[in-house]
Amino acid sequence: xxxxxxxxxxxxxxxxxxxxxxxxxxxxxxxxxxxxxxxxxxxxxxxxxxxxxxxxxxxxxxxxxxxxxxxxxxxxxxxxxxxxxxxxxxxxxxxxxxxxxxxxxxxxxxxxxxxxxxxxxxxxxxxxxxxxxxxxxxxxxxxxxxxxxxxxxxxxxxxxxxxxxxxxxxxxxxxxxxxxxxxxxxxxxxxxxxxxxxxxxxxxxxxxxxxxxxxxxxxxxxxxxxxxxxxxxxxxxxxxxxxxxxxxxxxxxxxxxxxxxxxxxxxxxxxxxxxxxxxxxxxxxxxxxxxxxxxxxxxxxxxxxxxxxxxxxxxxxxxxxxxxxxxxxxxxxxxxxxxxxxxxxxxxxxxxxxxxxxxxxxxxxxxxxxxxxxxxxxxxxxxxxxxxxxxxxxxxxxxxxxxxxxxxxxxxxxxxxxxxxxxxxxxxxxxxxxxxxxxxxxxxxxxxx
Numbered sequence: 001x002x003x004x005x006x007x008x009x010x011x012x013x014x015x016x017x018x019x020x021x022x023x024x025x026x027x028x029x030x031x032x033x034x035x036x037x038x039x040x041x042x043x044x045x046x047x048x049x050x051x052x053x054x055x056x057x058x059x060x061x062x063x064x065x066x067x068x069x070x071x072x073x074x075x076x077x078x079x080x081x082x083x084x085x086x087x088x089x090x091x092x093x094x095x096x097x098x099x100x101x102x103x104x105x106x107x108x109x110x111x112x113x114x115x116x117x118x119x120x121x122x123x124x125x126x127x128x129x130x131x132x133x134x135x136x137x138x139x140x141x142x143x144x145x146x147x148x149x150x151x152x153x154x155x156x157x158x159x160x161x162x163x164x165x166x167x168x169x170x171x172x173x174x175x176x177x178x179x180x181x182x183x184x185x186x187x188x189x190x191x192x193x194x195x196x197x198x199x200x201x202x203x204x205x206x207x208x209x210x211x212x213x214x215x216x217x218x219x220x221x222x223x224x225x226x227x228x229x230x231x232x233x234x235x236x237x238x239x240x241x242x243x244x245x246x247x248x249x250x251x252x253x254x255x256x257x258x259x260x261x262x263x264x265x266x267x268x269x270x271x272x273x274x275x276x277x278x279x280x281x282x283x284x285x286x287x288x289x290x291x292x293x294x295x296x297x298x299x300x301x302x303x304x305x306x307x308x309x310x311x312x313x314x315x316x317x318x319x320x321x322x323x324x325x326x327x328x329x330x331x332x333x334x335x336x337x338x339x340x341x342x343x344x345x346x347x348x349x350x351x352x353x354x355x356x357x358x359x360x361x362x363x364x365x366x367x368x369x370x371x372x373x374x375x376x377x378x379x380x381x382x383x384x385x386x387x388x389x390x391x392x393x394x395x396x397x398x399x400x401x402x403x404x405x406x407x408x409x410x411x412x413x414x415x416x417x418x419x420x421x422x423x424x425x426x427x428x429x430x431x432x433x434x435x436x437x438x439x440x441x442x443x444x445x446x447x448x449x
Contacts, residue, residue, distance in 0.1 A: 005190070005198045007094035008125055009136045009180070011071035012041040014143065015062055015093075017084050018075030018100075019045035021053050026099065027075040028053075029145050030133065034073075037135070037142030037149055044069070061087065068092035073133065073143050078102030081129065082114035089122035097143055098128035104186050105130050115188045124189075131185025132161025135168070137178060138204045144181065152177025153206035153289040155199040157192055159184045163211045163237075167282050175420040176286060179205040193221045200228035207443075209285035210236040211278075218266075225270050233288040233443035235273045237281040238263055273442050280435055283427060287436025290425040292399040294444015296373030297322045299437060301348035301430075302362050305380025308406065309348030312376055312430035319438050323347055330369045337361045347371075348378075356389040363393055363401070374437045375401045378430055382411035387418040394424070402426075404433040 014034060018027035031045055031054055045053040048060035059065050062084060072088035074081050078100050085096050103112040119126055127134060133144030137151045148168045158164035161183035168181050182195055192215060199205045215221040225234060267274045275281035299321050303309035313323045326347050334345045339358055344350040351358050359377055366372055379386055393401055403419055403426045405412045419426045427433035
């Protein structure tokens with residue numbers, strides 16, 4: 001069923017106002033990324049000084065574009081933006097992305113008020129101004145930068161363009177991918193709550209990663225979160241938790257950060273999973289997207305590195321998960337599983353020098369004994385064949401296995417990409433893997449341990 005923001009994310013034609021053949025200009029990067037991102041709709045560069053840009057006919061004005069228009073992307077000086085948006089609305093456009101800065105964040109409230117008037121008078125849905133645009137992979141629409149084309153399960157909503165780009169970049173580097181990134185900027189119209197509501201119903205999105213400096217309408221935001229969480233998790237990183245951070249947020253996009261203890265209470269009450277930093281935001285989103293939700297608090301750690309196993313246990317107990325002591329029956333079954341002779345048959349289960357099949361045999365025993373809810377496999381050395389082994393395990397236990405791969409050299413790099421391509425979450429440290437498991441557990445428990 002079409003929604004209010006389909007005009008933005010499902011656009012079939014887009015004009016880039018401020019497009020230029022100069023590769024040093026942002027208008028060139030936006031146009032180039034729309035084309036390189038695989039967008040199959042019609043694309044219209046708008047620049048009165050050019051006849052062709054990147055192989056496409058250029059038009060002097062929006063009004064001169066042939067046919068109707070769905071989306072306009074604006075990269076021109078702030079004083080010109082309102083007029084261009086009105087012109088685009090007259091061509092049938094229903095959505096706009098204003099990359100341009102120089103509005104409220106620069107003290108020009110008058111120019112921002114003009115954009116609000118455009119919204120009221122035309123019904124145009126506007127992202128920005130002062131933003132880094134959007135990237136929506138189901139429509140192959142990258143009206144942003146950098147270019148990201150890797151598809152994945154995570155939608156990123158951010159009041160910082162750099163934060164959105166960073167999360168997308170990490171996802172691309174790991175072969176994990178994204179559904180979308182949206183940089184909100186000053187939010188004259190489209191806000192964080194609009195986007196939570198949209199991605200709640202987006203079938204390609206399995207988890208929402210949210211960077212907030214402040215919510216525009218707190219009550220509406222809480223209502224949207226409550227309606228979304230039964231269907232998919234939301235992981236949030238909120239800045240402005242200190243007095244200095246609140247001042248910085250106010251000068252960035254003029255967001256009102258609010259009292260952190262109030263926001264923390266809301267998170268606990270409604271079930272938002274709160275991340276303490278940017279790295280954790282990514283890890284929690286990855287874990288909640290790729291692992292089964294709310295299975296149980298018990299974690300079995302199977303490792304080729306004793307030290308890494310200890311780190312995992314420390315982190316699990318620190319964050320409220322359980323690393324249960326194996327019963328004598330479980331230990332006896334492990335002893336019969338033909339594991340390496342120097343293996344330490346405890347939890348963590350230290351296999352020492354081992355092969356992929358040793359992990360598989362160990363997990364088979366633990367699953368048969370129902371010894372844990374989630375399984376953390378720590379590959380502390382090169383483990384060839386790791387991907388195939390974990391895939392076989394998933395056929396038996398579902399999405400209850402996470403991997404931490406470290407110290408594995410070139411084999412690790414290759415296997416990490418294969419694992420992510422198979423939908424298996426991989427983390428660079430045991431502690432970060434435990435964070436991902438915890439997020440998946442909380443996602444099925446309403447954020448209650």
